[in-house]
Structure formats: C-alpha cells, structure tokens
Amino acid sequence: MIPNPTQFKRDVAREVHNTTQRKNLKHVTGLIRERRNAAFAAIEDGEGLREIGKAIKQESLSRLPELLEQLESNLTRKGIQVHWAETTDQANQIVLEICRRRGITQVIKGKSMVSEEMELNPFLAGHGIEAIEADLGEFIVQLAEKPPSHIIAPAIHLNKEQIAELFEEKLGEPYTVNIEEMTAMARRVLRGKFQSAGMGVTGVNFAIADTGTIALVENEGNGRMVTSVPPVHVALMGLEKVIAHIADLPPLIRLLCRSATGQSISTYFNWISYPRRPEEKDGPEEVHLVILDNGRSTIYADAELRETLDCIRCGACLNICPVYSRIGGYSYSSIYMGPIGKILTPQMAGLETAGHLTGASTLCGACVEVCPVKIPIPNLLLRLRQEANQPTAAGKEIVKGAGSKRSSGEAMVWAGWKVLHSRPAAYLALTRLAGLAGGLLPQRVGPLKQWSKFRKPPRPAKRTLHQLLKERPHS
Amino acid sequence: MADARSRILERLRRNSNTPPHHANPVSDREPEWQAKQRPLGDLGEVFVSELEKVGSKVIRVLDWKSLPEAVGPWFKEFRIGSAMTGQEPRLEPLRKHLGKSLGIDLHTYTESLEAQKEEIFSTDCGITTSRGGIADTGSVILVPTPQEPRLLSLALPVHLVVVEKENLFPHLGAFLDTGEFQRDTPSNLVLVSGASRTADIELTLTVGVHGPKVFLVALVG
Amino acid sequence: MHSSNPSTYPAKPEQVYFFGTCLVDTIYPEAGLAAVELMEREGVQVIYPMAQTCCGQPPFNSGYWEEGRVVAAAQMALFPKPIPVVVPSGSCAAMMHGHYPHLFQDGRDDEQAAQAREFAARVFEWSDFMLNVLAVRLQDQGPPVKVTYHPSCHLLREMGVREAPVRLLEQLGQVTYVPLPEAEECCGFGGTFSVKHSDISWAMVEDKRRTVAESGAEVLVSMDCGCLMQIGGAMAKAGQNTRVIPLPQFLRQRTMEGANP
Numbered sequence: 001m002i003p004n005p006t007q008f009k010r011d012v013a014r015e016v017h018n019t020t021q022r023k024n025l026k027h028v029t030g031l032i033r034e035r036r037n038a039a040f041a042a043i044e045d046g047e048g049l050r051e052i053g054k055a056i057k058q059e060s061l062s063r064l065p066e067l068l069e070q071l072e073s074n075l076t077r078k079g080i081q082v083h084w085a086e087t088t089d090q091a092n093q094i095v096l097e098i099c100r101r102r103g104i105t106q107v108i109k110g111k112s113m114v115s116e117e118m119e120l121n122p123f124l125a126g127h128g129i130e131a132i133e134a135d136l137g138e139f140i141v142q143l144a145e146k147p148p149s150h151i152i153a154p155a156i157h158l159n160k161e162q163i164a165e166l167f168e169e170k171l172g173e174p175y176t177v178n179i180e181e182m183t184a185m186a187r188r189v190l191r192g193k194f195q196s197a198g199m200g201v202t203g204v205n206f207a208i209a210d211t212g213t214i215a216l217v218e219n220e221g222n223g224r225m226v227t228s229v230p231p232v233h234v235a236l237m238g239l240e241k242v243i244a245h246i247a248d249l250p251p252l253i254r255l256l257c258r259s260a261t262g263q264s265i266s267t268y269f270n271w272i273s274y275p276r277r278p279e280e281k282d283g284p285e286e287v288h289l290v291i292l293d294n295g296r297s298t299i300y301a302d303a304e305l306r307e308t309l310d311c312i313r314c315g316a317c318l319n320i321c322p323v324y325s326r327i328g329g330y331s332y333s334s335i336y337m338g339p340i341g342k343i344l345t346p347q348m349a350g351l352e353t354a355g356h357l358t359g360a361s362t363l364c365g366a367c368v369e370v371c372p373v374k375i376p377i378p379n380l381l382l383r384l385r386q387e388a389n390q391p392t393a394a395g396k397e398i399v400k401g402a403g404s405k406r407s408s409g410e411a412m413v414w415a416g417w418k419v420l421h422s423r424p425a426a427y428l429a430l431t432r433l434a435g436l437a438g439g440l441l442p443q444r445v446g447p448l449k450q451w452s453k454f455r456k457p458p459r460p461a462k463r464t465l466h467q468l469l470k471e472r473p474h475s
Numbered sequence: 476m477a478d479a480r481s482r483i484l485e486r487l488r489r490n491s492n493t494p495p496h497h498a499n500p501v502s503d504r505e506p507e508w509q510a511k512q513r514p515l516g517d518l519g520e521v522f523v524s525e526l527e528k529v530g531s532k533v534i535r536v537l538d539w540k541s542l543p544e545a546v547g548p549w550f551k552e553f554r555i556g557s558a559m560t561g562q563e564p565r566l567e568p569l570r571k572h573l574g575k576s577l578g579i580d581l582h583t584y585t586e587s588l589e590a591q592k593e594e595i596f597s598t599d600c601g602i603t604t605s606r607g608g609i610a611d612t613g614s615v616i617l618v619p620t621p622q623e624p625r626l627l628s629l630a631l632p633v634h635l636v637v638v639e640k641e642n643l644f645p646h647l648g649a650f651l652d653t654g655e656f657q658r659d660t661p662s663n664l665v666l667v668s669g670a671s672r673t674a675d676i677e678l679t680l681t682v683g684v685h686g687p688k689v690f691l692v693a694l695v696g
Numbered sequence: 697m698h699s700s701n702p703s704t705y706p707a708k709p710e711q712v713y714f715f716g717t718c719l720v721d722t723i724y725p726e727a728g729l730a731a732v733e734l735m736e737r738e739g740v741q742v743i744y745p746m747a748q749t750c751c752g753q754p755p756f757n758s759g760y761w762e763e764g765r766v767v768a769a770a771q772m773a774l775f776p777k778p779i780p781v782v783v784p785s786g787s788c789a790a791m792m793h794g795h796y797p798h799l800f801q802d803g804r805d806d807e808q809a810a811q812a813r814e815f816a817a818r819v820f821e822w823s824d825f826m827l828n829v830l831a832v833r834l835q836d837q838g839p840p841v842k843v844t845y846h847p848s849c850h851l852l853r854e855m856g857v858r859e860a861p862v863r864l865l866e867q868l869g870q871v872t873y874v875p876l877p878e879a880e881e882c883c884g885f886g887g888t889f890s891v892k893h894s895d896i897s898w899a900m901v902e903d904k905r906r907t908v909a910e911s912g913a914e915v916l917v918s919m920d921c922g923c924l925m926q927i928g929g930a931m932a933k934a935g936q937n938t939r940v941i942p943l944p945q946f947l948r949q950r951t952m953e954g955a956n957p
C-alpha cells in the first residue's frame with residue numbers, strides 16, 4: 001500500500017460522506033475511549049504511569065543495539081532462531097525459506113502489524129502458500145480482501161450487518177446479525193486451520209533482552225493457538241520492540257491494555273522463551289524471531305524523531321483522533337493510520353510519498369493526552385512538515401524525501417508573508433486597506449473559495465485593532 | 476542475512492549514544508508507583524472479584540481434600556461429559572471422584588500433541604493446576620510443564636484450574652520479584668484472566684473465540 | 697504551562713504588554729479592544745506596541761520555520777520589559793509560550809534562544825491572566841441568557857487552560873453556562889488546514905455545529921477567533937442563528953452599564 005496525495009484527497013472527499021462508516025467509527029471509538037478513561041480513572045497516578053512507560057522506552061532505545069544483541073544471544077542460546085531483515089522483502093524471504101525447508105503450504109496468523117507492513121499474505125500467496133488470519137477482526141477484513149482499518153480493531157469500520165453479509169457471501173453461512181453466532185462461525189472455520197497449519201506467525205508486543213522472552217498480548221486465544229499448535233512459530237518484530245528487563249513489563253502491560261481496550265490486562269499474556277524442549281509434549285519444535293528494520297534505524301538517528309519509536313501500538317491515538325473518525329483507516333492508504341500513521345509512514349515511506357499525511361492534522365493534540373508513552377505527535381508533525389518543505393541538499397536528508405514538498409509557489413507566498421509581517425509599515429497599510437476593501441476580496445478563487453464552500457467568509461473589520469487603540473482618547 | 480544484521484547494528488550504533496531523556500532507572504519508579512495505589516486488602520477476595528468481573532466462575536475451598544466435592548456440580552452445570560488432565564498427582568482424587576461418582580469420561584495427556592491431537596481437541600474440559608495468581612488483575616499464572624502441557628488449558632472448551640491462595644501475588648511485579656522466572660525461565664508462561672473473548676464486532680464482548688469458552692477457577696486455601 | 701503550577705503566576709503587575717494577534721487585529725478588533733479595556737478596568741496599564749503583526753504561527757505550522765522565525769524575532773523585540781505579555785488567543789499564546797523556545801533553540805543564535813525562553817515564560821493567555829493573575833470579579837449587568845463555551849485545542853492542551861473561561865462566565869449572575877457536548881473535540885479550523893483540507897474541516901465543523909445546537913445555548917463564546925470564524929462561518933452559512941462572540945467582547949458587553957446581551 002503506497003500513500004499518494006491525489007488519492008488521499010479523493011478518498012477523503014468520498015469517505016467524509018460515508019455516513020455509515022462515520023457512524024460506526026464514532027460509535028466504537030467513543031466506546032473504547034470511555035473504557036480507556038475508566039481504566040485510567042481506576043488507578044492512582046495514571047500520569048506517573050505514563051512517565052514510567054516513556055522512561056522505559058527512552059532508556060531501552062538509548063541502548064538499542066546492545067539490547068538487540070543481548071536479546072539475540074539469549075534467544076539463540078535457548079534454541080530460538082533470530083533473523084535480521086533490513087527490508088520487508090528480506091523479511092518475506094526469511095519466512096518463505098522456512099516454509100520451503102519444512103514443506104509448509106498453510107500458515108495461520110495471529111495479529112501482527114509488521115506482517116501487514118511486509119504484505120506477507122499476498123507475498124506467500126504468490127508462492128502458493130495460504131496464510132489465514134486467526135484474529136477475528138483480521139479474519140473479517142481478510143474475507144473482505146482488505147488490510148486492517150485500525151491497528152487494534154481491524155474491522156472497526158464495519159457494523160454487524162455488513163459483517164453478516166460478508167460471512168454469508170464468503171463463508172456460505174446463513175445470514176445472522178447475532179454476534180455470538182458469527183463468532184462461533186469463525187471459531188468453527190479456524191479450529192481446523194490451527195490443527196492443519198504448518199506454521200504460526202505472530203507479531204511481538206515486547207521482546208525482553210535479559211531473559212530472552214517474546215511477550216504477546218491477546219484476548220481471543222488465537223495467539224496462544226498459533227504459538228502452541230503448529231510445529232513452527234515465526235514471530236515478527238520491528239527492531240524498536242526490545243526492552244531491557246523483564247521487570248519493565250508490568251508497567252508497560254498496564255499501559256498497553258488500559259490504553260488499547262480499557263482492560264487492566266488482556267485475557268492472555270504469553271511469554272515465550274524456548275521452543276518445545278525434549279521432555280515437553282507440545283509447543284512448536286522451531287521458534288524464529290525476525291527483527292525488521294524497514295526504515296526504523298533512520299528514524300532512530302534523530303533524537304527528536306526517535307520518539308516515534310516509543311510507540312507501543314495501543315491505538316488510543318486513533319480512537320481519539322477527530323480526523324481518523326471522519327475519514328476512516330483506509331483513506332490514509334497506509335498500514336499505520338491515524339496520528340501514529342501520520343508520523344510513522346512519512347518517515348518509513350519517505351516524505352515525497354507520504355509527506356502529505358503530515359498536513360492532514362489540525363494539530364489539536366488530543367492524541368498526546370492519551371498516548372501511554374507521551375509521544376508529542378503534533379510537534380513531530382511540525383518537525384516533519386519542516387523537513388518536507390525546507391530546501392535540503394542532496395545527501396543531507398535526515399528524513400527520506402526531505403525538501404521534496406517544497407514548491408516554489410508556496411515558498412513565494414511565505415516569503416511575501418514574511419516581508420509583510422516583519423515590516424510594520426507595510427502590514428499597517430495593507431490591513432487598513434483590507435478593512436476598507438471589506439467584501440471586495442476575491443471570493444471565487446484560491447483559499448477563499450475553499451473557505452466559502454460551507455462557511456460564510458470572514459469580513460475584515462472596517463478599523464483594525466491598531467487603529468482602534470491609536471484613535472482612543474488617552475485617559 | 477549476516478550482512479543485514481551488521482548493517483542494521485552499525486546504523487544504530489552510530490547514534491545510540493544519545494543520552495536517555497529520563498535518567499532514573501525504571502526499576503526504582505515502579506515500586507514508588509505501586510506504593511501510591513490503594514491498598515488491595517485480602518488478596519483472595521480481590522483475585523476472586525477481579526475474575527468474576529470478567530465472567531469467570533470461582534469457587535473457594537479450604538483445602539485440596541474438599542476440592543472434588545466442591546467442583547463436582549460445575550460438571551453438571553456446564554454439561555461436561557469428558558475431561559482431560561495431565562499427570563499431576565494432586566489431581567488424582569478429583570479424577571477418581573469425576574470418574575467414579577459423576578461418570579465423566581476421563582482422558583490423560585501422556586503422549587504428545589501430535590499423538591493425541593484429535594483426543595485433545597474433542598474433549599470437553601481440561602483440568603490443570605497453576606503456579607499461582609495475580610490479585611490486582613485477576614490473572615492465573617500458568618506455567619505448562621511436561622506433566623501438564625499447554626494444550627490442556629487452551630484447546631478444550633472448558634478449562635478448570637486450581638490456584639493455591641498461598642501462591643497469590645498482589646501484582647505482576649511481585650511475582651517477578653521472586654526471581655524464579657529469571658532464574659529458571661520456562662518455555663512458556665501465560666497469564667490467563669478469564670475465558671477467551673473478542674470485541675472485534677462492534678466492540679460487543681463475545682466469550683469463547685479460540686480458547687476456552689468457560690473458565691473455572693478453584694481457589695484453595 | 698502556567699496553570700499547571702500556580703507558583704508560576706506573578707503578583708498582579710502595574711503594567712502589561714498586549715499582543716493582539718493578527719486575526720483579532722483584522723477581523724475581531726472589538727474583541728481586542730474589550731480585552732484591553734477589561735484589563736485596564738482592573739487598574740493595569742496596557743501597553744500595545746504598534747509595530748506588532750503576527751506571532752508567526754502560519755508559516756511555522758506549514759513547515760516554513762525560517763519565515764516564522766524572522767517574524768517571531770521581530771515580535772519579541774517589541775516586548776523588552778520584564779512584564780507579562782497577555783494574548784487574547786490560546787493558539788497564538790501557545791505559539792509564543794510553547795513553540796518560540798523550540799523555534800530558536802537549534803543552536804544558531806544562543807542569545808536569541810535565551811531571549812526566546814525568557815520571553816516565552818512571560819506569555820499568558822488572556823482568560824487565564826484575568827482570572828488567575830488579576831483575580832477579576834465581574835458584575836453582570838445584562839439580561840438572562842444561556843451561553844456555551846468552545847475550548848480551543850491549543851488553549852486546552854498546549855496552554856493547559858481548562859477552567860478559566862468557564863469560571864469567568866460563571867461570575868456572571870444572569871448567565872446560565874450550559875456545557876457543550878463533546879466540547880474538547882476540535883472544531884476543524886487548524887489554520888491553513890481549513891482550506892487545504894476543507895473536506896475534513898467540513899466534517900468536523902458539522903459535528904461541532906450540531907453539538908452547539910444540542911447545548912441549547914443562545915450564545916457561543918471562545919477564546920480563539922480562528923475557531924469562531926470556523927464555527928460561526930459554518931453556522932451562518934447553514935442559517936443556524938446562535939450568536940458567536942469572542943469571550944472578552946462578551947464579558948465587556950455584559951459588564952458595562954446598561955449592557956445589552
């Protein structure tokens with residue numbers, strides 16, 4: 001999925017009028033927000049907890065290379081095979097090679113945003129390997145032949161009627177809007193797949209360096225199934241997921257679950273530290289961890305932008321974002337959507353491709369208030385807008401595509417603006433003139449045309465504040 | 476991919492010396508934060524009430540001896556016809572009771588997942604012991620062993636688990652403080668806080684997706 | 697953020713600077729005048745440097761930091777005395793209080809960076825300043841009216857001012873303050889966002905308009921004229937006749953002898 005400014009405009013123009021979707025999103029994001037707020041209200045010092053979360057992430061990131069090596073050596077010692085991928089292509093190849101070596105033709109998956117980033121399912125399909133999503137939300141969007149529209153709740157944009165139609169059409173099941181029955185249908189279909197699949201693929205919520213442990217958060221039990229029943233388990237992680245100590249886990253899990261779903265803990269919290277050991281009766285014979293870079297090491301290089309990598313993918317910023325709930329996840333044409341998508345995707349894909357996403361924000365800052373690791377998203381958006389628009393010498397880019405959004409037209413506008421606003425005499429003359437001209441400003445072109453589509457245009461006051469104060473009788 | 480590894484690490488190393496924004500070691504902050512939380516009171520009560528909040532069934536029994544009689548009625552209530560355990564001696568009296576008095580069809584996980592797959596996936600109820608519980612989140616700590624493998628608590632529609640009150644910890648950090656996980660890291664540890672659930676359709680809570688639909692906890696002590 | 701720490705509020709000063717903002721200057725000058733007069737009524741001398749223009753936020757938000765920096769530097773030079781700078785806008789106050797230090801920090805000119813930090817610390821948003829520094833007590837002179845308040849995002853989240861405007865409204869005996877449903881959700885203005893992303897902006901303001909109607913208020917006040925232009929403009933176009941008025945102007949009207957609503 002490649003973002004594109006023209007496409008974005010088109011999709012947005014359509015989706016803001018998609019009343020069903022807007023209703024679905026408003027309803028569900030509203031509910032999650034309530035639950036999230038209640039979960040934080042139930043503990044003392046939620047703010048202190050967020051600070052601990054931030055500190056853990058910042059500290060882990062400051063020691064990232066060392067921690068990744070420690071993780072690797074601890075896992076390897078215990079028989080978990082560690083692979084490194086600079087690109088999603090490499091990561092896909094790694095998974096494919098494991099499949100080939102073991103003759104695997106069917107893969108069952110737990111939720112993994114990194115696998116979405118890799119577009120693993122279509123890749124495997126292209127090599128004759130079937131990949132089936134086991135998380136109910138992912139299962140639904142897979143039936144719809146779509147990626148997830150939300151990082152935590154993949155099918156959040158669909159209501160039960162829409163899902164019922166999908167099940168009827170794709171699974172040949174009788175139409176029902178009874179959610180329990182629909183869930184049972186998915187259970188039935190997937191039960192067999194857990195038993196027949198040769199490989200289970202999951203993401204990683206946290207990788208713990210000191211004990212060599214992969215931690216997985218989930219509610220459905222699909223993660224446990226995928227990591228217990230098939231003979232091979234492959235875990236995919238972005239390189240920022242490593243933390244130093246197992247003792248870092250309690251505060252992070254509290255933050256993640258409360259922020260994501262309003263639970264105090266998820267139903268299952270899996271800690272995987274070995275493949276099946278000789279005396280054990282179940283568990284995968286092989287466990288692999290794929291560590292993916294895909295642009296993260298470049299983000300890492302800048303101390304301010306590095307905060308992007310603090311993200312623990314809780315989705316809280318999506319749920320509170322006034323833009324996300326009105327345009328829906330697909331408008332972004334990006335694996336990561338909403339506020340986190342707007343800072344992450346432009347850095348991964350490059351500003352020339354995804355820089356436009358940084359502009360689609362009022363900088364309202366609602367996301368900052370809920371982010372469990374306090375990522376200053378609006379400030380990072382500002383920074384990325386600057387990177388996109390400042391003249392940048394080739395080879396000097398901090399962010400991929402730096403300077404690519406600079407247009408001579410806009411640069412001229414701001415240069416003129418600067419002159420006007422740093423010369424008081426010019427400013428005074430022009431603002432006075434605008435007051436006199438009043439309604440004579442051109443309304444059928446440029447910004448005023450956009451403005452006037454659904455808003456009455458503002459009228460410059462007859463006398464400016466400068467004039468009013470100057471002309472005031474002195475007391 | 477040795478090249479990928481060294482290139483990634485090299486890129487990261489070039490920039491990793493940036494000091495962290497927060498200097499305090501994390502481990503100092505967590506106890507401070509815990510100290511601010513409202514006192515939990517009796518761990519058993521908190522544990523039970525947290526579990527019940529998410530729809531789990533809990534029974535409290537005085538000792539292992541009274542366990543069989545106490546949990547027996549659940550088998551009728553949830554129409555459990557067959558049950559499976561591992562090779563855990565403490566569950567022998569319960570097995571006897573279930574088989575003899577209630578006529579439950581009993582199975583034992585003795586071979587391996589591969590050898591017993593069908594049997595496991597077609598039995599009604601898995602019965603296991605546990606390493607203990609976490610009170611503040613109502614979580615059961617499961618550490619599967621060769622005697623009580625993973626699937627007993629996962630693949631069967633009902634999971635009945637025995638938790639000893641003396642093994643309750645106030646919160647997850649307190650369990651980690653024992654150091655046992657760090658010393659003798661198990662292949663797999665899972666915290667289970669209720670029956671398998673989803674809210675992926677309209678955020679409507681639905682119980683029993685891929686894991687057990689019914690989660691029964693007997694708290695001993 | 698001043699409000700998160702009361703100790704950062706100064707004692708009531710004799711003199712303050714007033715930074716009117718370009719939007720108030722050109723579109724809502726009456727709001728600026730009201731803000732000045734209400735401070736004067738509290739016995740404070742208000743200095744309005746005539747060479748002031750704009751805080752620099754528009755280019756800054758658009759990624760043109762250098763242009764913003766030039767204009768910001770020109771503004772700072774106009775407010776040299778160590779007295780508070782009061783701004784009748786959450787957004788412009790946030791620019792000057794929160795973003796100036798960052799804008800000047802990146803090592804190009806240490807003296808200017810230090811100046812920016814010193815200046816930023818003196819910047820106060822008007823409603824916060826009226827309530828928490830001037831400790832104003834308002835006497836309502838107007839007839840009964842139902843009023844709601846839209847908190848601008850930057851006042852709320854960047855300046856951390858959550859209560860002040862409502863506390864001021866509540867001082868007015870004949871005013872019934874009715875809360876705005878989903879008040880803390882953005883109105884969709886966002887400066888150039890409102891024209892660059894007018895579709896999204898529309899979707900947002902439509903919901904805001906609906907909640908204003910739901911509140912049952914006859915008057916909508918706010919501390920940010922950008923929001924008022926957005927919400928008021930959309931209501932006017934749709935024929936929704938809630939009165940929309942900047943908070944300082946409303947407070948002045950209510951507290952003048954023989955006030956009219």
Ligand code: SF4
Binds near residue numbers: 316318367
């Ligand atoms: S940016 Fe923050 S709120 Fe958004 S998904 Fe990441 S951690 Fe959660």
